[in-house]
Amino acid sequence: MATGRTHRPATRSRGIPEATVARLPLYLRALTALSERSVPTVSSEELAAAAGVNSAKLRKDFSYLGSYGTRGVGYDVEYLVYQISRELGLTQDWPVVIVGIGNLGAALANYGGFASRGFRVAALIDADPAMAGKPVAGIPVQHTDDLEKIIEDNGVSIGVIATPAGAAQQVCERLVAAGVTSILNFAPTVLSVPDGVDVRKVDLSIELQILAFHEQRKAGEESASGDGAHPAAAARKESADQGPDGDVPAVMPA
Amino acid sequence: MATGRTHRPATRSRGIPEATVARLPLYLRALTALSERSVPTVSSEELAAAAGVNSAKLRKDFSYLGSYGTRGVGYDVEYLVYQISRELGLTQDWPVVIVGIGNLGAALANYGGFASRGFRVAALIDADPAMAGKPVAGIPVQHTDDLEKIIEDNGVSIGVIATPAGAAQQVCERLVAAGVTSILNFAPTVLSVPDGVDVRKVDLSIELQILAFHEQRKAGEESASGDGAHPAAAARKESADQGPDGDVPAVMPA
């Protein structure tokens, strides 16, 4: 137990702010779309609009990576795609295991965006013996008993937990003991992990509760400002920050 | 219930920081677990540990809601559960529609945590005519053509988008035009919405990319500190901030 204040300046090593790291994937997606349309260059203004952030923030973000733009012109799309991919570590392939092949786990396994960029589903693992061998998304499900062997054989360092809440902590411990150092947790539980292991979580009901809070507030205000009333087609605004991204806390730092 | 409620929330629910709102669901979950175990009171220290945050932050968070604790003692569990639920708007029922009943949409529909607290799946909507009438999680899927009618008939103000990226913006516009003012977006796209509509997004591949960044960094450092090597059973640390929660940007404000 870490009682002794292990004060670590959070983001040590390379000085890219967490908030910036969390936005890089957004930029990358926007850039990839531009690349597919063979657009050669973009201005910070255009790219920011496509990524749903403001341009000053984007320029500041990029300034942490280096000086990849050209004054008076903008950014070379292909070059930026490469630089960001490299920065995010997507130029290599990351084998990933998914543990817990229920509804959600199966949906994740089938999710296309997985393989698309740098990630590969190396194995599916479930505790139900009846699932063993059954293929999901073309990959045979393996039993939890073999978890350690699977992790080691495939050199997996990223694990996805999609088990029920009750099983998550134990699965987490086995993953970590077997060598996994990054975990994406879909189970509605707080995971305890040793230093050096990163955890990110995705939780539907938390997101809904946050929306409900704001929804309730809207209902309470009701017609404070003059406009409002007709949300339909009219003015549209690029949402400044959608959801859990622009976030900061991100990962538990090593 | 009701121990020290001598005070009224002097600071009416105006200025609750987004970061605090994003943590309330976490506290609520921890408190609910305590409640089920019939624990009558908790200290900020204990509750903070259960929620995976630090105790000063928790106390500060609660101070925005009012003075619900008792000095020298702690917080009354039942009373706090009620206060936080009320603050989050969970004392009322929120009908929710899910649009896009593919793998993910179906998994969401089946997700238990949905109904558990304040939310009810009012309808499932899909563009595929072949899906129409087919029950998923006991609820018959309806066709997109009837989207507007469904929203209005059920008084839905929260929508979940689980469609492919290409369809998301259009679905979003129809939801908003029909009266939805909060959207949870699972499609990997930036949604444009009018002022007054909140959007939160959940994106698997973004989370993975953020993990990959840190993973790559770890591989680069390698052997900076002496220990390492045996991540197994030893020291375990309550992750300070797991994933997209402790976040701030949250919702696009009205």
Add this chain to the structure above:
DNA sequence: TGCTGTGAATCGCTTCACAGCC
């Protein structure tokens, strides 16, 4: 001229440390 890159100002959240009350 136009757009990037960045110091400086600002904002908001977190953390500290202790006063206040049980």
Add this chain to the structure above:
DNA sequence: GGCTGTGAAGCGATTCACAGCA
């Protein structure tokens, strides 16, 4: 003595505004 509630300090992220360069 113990634990909450909170002013104040600290810190990171955002935003501003403009210098610098193609």
